[in-house]
Amino acid sequence: MALGSGLVPPDVEGSGLIRACWAGTWVFIAVSVLTTAFPDPMAVPIAVVSLGLLGLGCWAMLWAFQRALQRSRYELIGVGGLYFLAGCAPRPVRVSMMAALALELAVALAAASVRPFTASAFGILVPVYALGLSGAWGARHGTFPPRPPDGTTSERGDPSRNGDDV
Numbered sequence: 001m002a003l004g005s006g007l008v009p010p011d012v013e014g015s016g017l018i019r020a021c022w023a024g025t026w027v028f029i030a031v032s033v034l035t036t037a038f039p040d041p042m043a044v045p046i047a048v049v050s051l052g053l054l055g056l057g058c059w060a061m062l063w064a065f066q067r068a069l070q071r072s073r074y075e076l077i078g079v080g081g082l083y084f085l086a087g088c089a090p091r092p093v094r095v096s097m098m099a100a101l102a103l104e105l106a107v108a109l110a111a112a113s114v115r116p117f118t119a120s121a122f123g124i125l126v127p128v129y130a131l132g133l134s135g136a137w138g139a140r141h142g143t144f145p146p147r148p149p150d151g152t153t154s155e156r157g158d159p160s161r162n163g164d165d166v
Contacts, residue, residue, distance in 0.1 A: 007099070009092035014141040018096055021133040024053050025100045028126050032111040035120050043119035050122035053129035060132030067139035075144040083135040088142030097137060101130035 008018045031049045035042035061083070068077045081088040085097060108123035 007096050009090070009096060012090060012093055014093070014137045017133050017137045017140070018093065021097060021100045021130050024056070024126075024129050024133075025104055028053060028104060028123065028129075029107050032107050032120065032123050035118075035123075036111050036114050039115050039118045039120065046119045047122045050125050054125040057126075057128035057130070057132035060136040061128070064132065064135030064139035068135075071139070071144070072147075074147055076147055077142075077144050081142060081144060082138045083131055085134055085138050085142065088138050088144055093137065097130065097134040101127055101134065104130050 007022050008015050012018070028049055031042065031046050035046040064082060068082050071077055078086075080086040085094040089097075104127045108126055111120040111123050114120070
């Protein structure tokens with residue numbers, strides 16, 4: 001049994017994204033613990049891991065946003081649903097992805113607090129990784145309500161009014 005395999009809900013779409021999220025989270029945790037214990041020799045590895053996960057997270061966020069733009073022609077997609085999986089993902093998926101995000105954030109803050117003014121501060125960038133992969137899951141596998149046929153999206157009525165209530 002692989003480390004963290006219990007954190008991936010069985011038989012769900014997009015389990016590869018969830019596994020990738022947890023794999024990056026575990027790598028970050030391991031490097032953060034080593035960097036906290038041995039700050040000087042681990043300065044470059046924590047910077048490389050943190051910047052690498054930040055880059056992957058940014059790429060995933062942009063891909064998710066592009067995919068959501070395509071889907072938004074037919075579905076009502078909000079930021080909370082897309083990146084935080086609110087209302088668009090099964091509960092086990094949402095809990096797993098948000099747990100990875102929370103763990104990355106907690107470890108980053110703890111490591112940076114224990115070793116302030118060191119390379120541990122790079123870890124603060126890592127939660128973008130879990131957030132980006134959550135967005136990728138939501139954009140690819142999330143279920144959103146259909147867009148109304150008349151083009152209105154709220155009780156306010158005509159979308160061409162642009163919010164001007166004059």
